[in-house]
Amino acid sequence: MRTMIPAAAALVAAAALAAPAAPLRVVATTSDLADIARAVAGDRAGVRSICTGADDPHMMQGKPSFILAARDADLWIRVGLELEIGWEPVVLEGSRNPRIQPGQPGHLDAGSLIEPIDVPAGPVTREMGDVHPSGNPHFWVDPWNARIIATAVAERLAALDAGGAGAYAANAASFRKAVDERMFGAAALAKIPGDELWALRAAGTLDERLKREGIAGGGWDAMMRPLRGARVFTYHRSWGYFARRFGLEVAGEIEPKPGIPPSGAHLDRLVAKAKSAGVALILQEPFYNARAARRIAEKTGLPVVLTPISVGGAPEAKDYLATIDTAVARLAAAKPSAEGARQ
Template sequence: MKVFNVKALLMGIMILLAAGPAAGKKLQIVTTTTDLKAIAEAVGGAYVSVNSISSGRQDPHFIDAKPSYMLKLRKADLFIRIGLELEQGWERLILEGSRNRSILLGSRGHLDASAGIRRLEVPTGAVDRSMGDVHPLGNPHYWLDPYNARIIAGTIARRLGELDPEHEAQYARSAASFSRQVDIAMFGSALQEGEDAEGLWQRRPGGNLVPGIEAQSDAGEARGWQAQMAPFRGVKVVTYHRSWSYFLERFGLVAAGELESKPGISPSPGHLKNLIETMRAQQVPIIIVASFKGDKAPNLVAAKTGATVVKVPYSVGGNDQAGDYIAMMDQLVTRISTALTRSSL
């Protein structure tokens, strides 16, 4: 008599290992940024538990590959990154260090949230480092356009559905619900119930607003981000790093330059001198700076030009008020539109 059926035991172990998350167990998600975490939580709801590597108060380009991040990833079912090489300095180290096979690049547990995003500033010619830290796949700061948050939500919902087919429909519904919240935040309460906002989003900056939404300009709290920013279309602004291209394009603001002489290169005195002249000539009213950037260069330029420095969260958790994606975008729109309203330039 066979006391021990080795084959059956091995099969059992294989099945247990392959089964993935057991029924009732939450999918463990680790995202590189808090924006992805906020969206993944909105989509995954009660079926997921989400951790972010970066805190929202730090620059996701420059993160040390700390062993504690590898521990976070050890049991993850899904890793979500911004992509477009934003995390290239540290992603591989923490993925490899985690020893978690199911989230390596190319596996189902590895998701690049940039899929489906219309990329800005994709270089058309050859790129080299004399140009500074140019991202050859395009500008990676796409989460700062609220339309892209809707795309990210859809991308995450589809992958969650693949990993956890039992709740596929719920993920799709949550993504749609999140998108609707973004639509309402963007276009305000004038958005009719059941009205598809897709057409409104497709009216690219520079085009006229839909009359119903434009009329909200004096409607107080019910106004959406679109209406709040509408008076400033075409206004020129300066930013610290080229992180704001998606936000500027969405709201029709125009970049007059950056404090950095080239992407990722510290502001040089010569460059700042030229920038100050440009800003004076073009009467640039504000300098947009992410909350983790130094104050010295922005304050110097502001003092010479009369422009206002607007320090804003650049990710969810970037300040105490930016608790979720919509609150973060609210902060951005409110602080920038307020500064533009108050500016005497």
């Protein structure tokens, strides 16, 4: 066996060198990662997604077609943080593709690049439901994280295809610019560099600076401004990154614990909390049943905002930017309940 390993490695290397310069094949576990990868890869790589926006990436099953996609992939991009733990190992093992196994250059774990939230502080037990011990995996809904992913995809593609390094870097830069423009508006981006806009926004001094320089704020940030500080209910613990970015406060989830469907008693508690805590609205993905949200809405008057969290989760969410556009537009259009509205 010992002599076999170097021999096998040599064979793989030889196969890689001998391979014609065909376009790279990128497989992403979710439609969001795939869309960002598509923007970065341009026409130098074919990008395929395992989940569609209508699927729950927690609950997929490793199918033969997924194994086929993984078999041929040069780069595998996953959300990570154990989101795909129920099916990804079976697909990766079944693919017999050494290039995309964890730890290889062809395996990009997006979750390891971002700042995770909801990392359990104490010991984790399954009494807590389907918690993710390394942090909340729904990070792509924060546009800042989409920028991080784009940059990382460009670096990884360049490592696999040095000839395209320039194109990948340029594509990633234009993706970041597109995100920045949607986030802050073209006027702001014309005067202040994107990175600085994010830093100012994070420091809480962006509005002041724009006012001082007489720049009209725009984009998602401006549209979401009236909702800053608003308390919301979500269905699953999936909007935390989005809420943090735009200053919403998640006051409760319709699921009593992650992965556990709601009970009547839990909904009653939420109704009471909606009143006592001044909750403004309910935000959830369309693939969860909206009955529970409507039940709370009936008793409290809270608006229910149904919006996809992933590319393809609704017809409007045709790409990453459109997905965030849709969420922001639907939230901005929702009329927060009177007692929930805060200045």
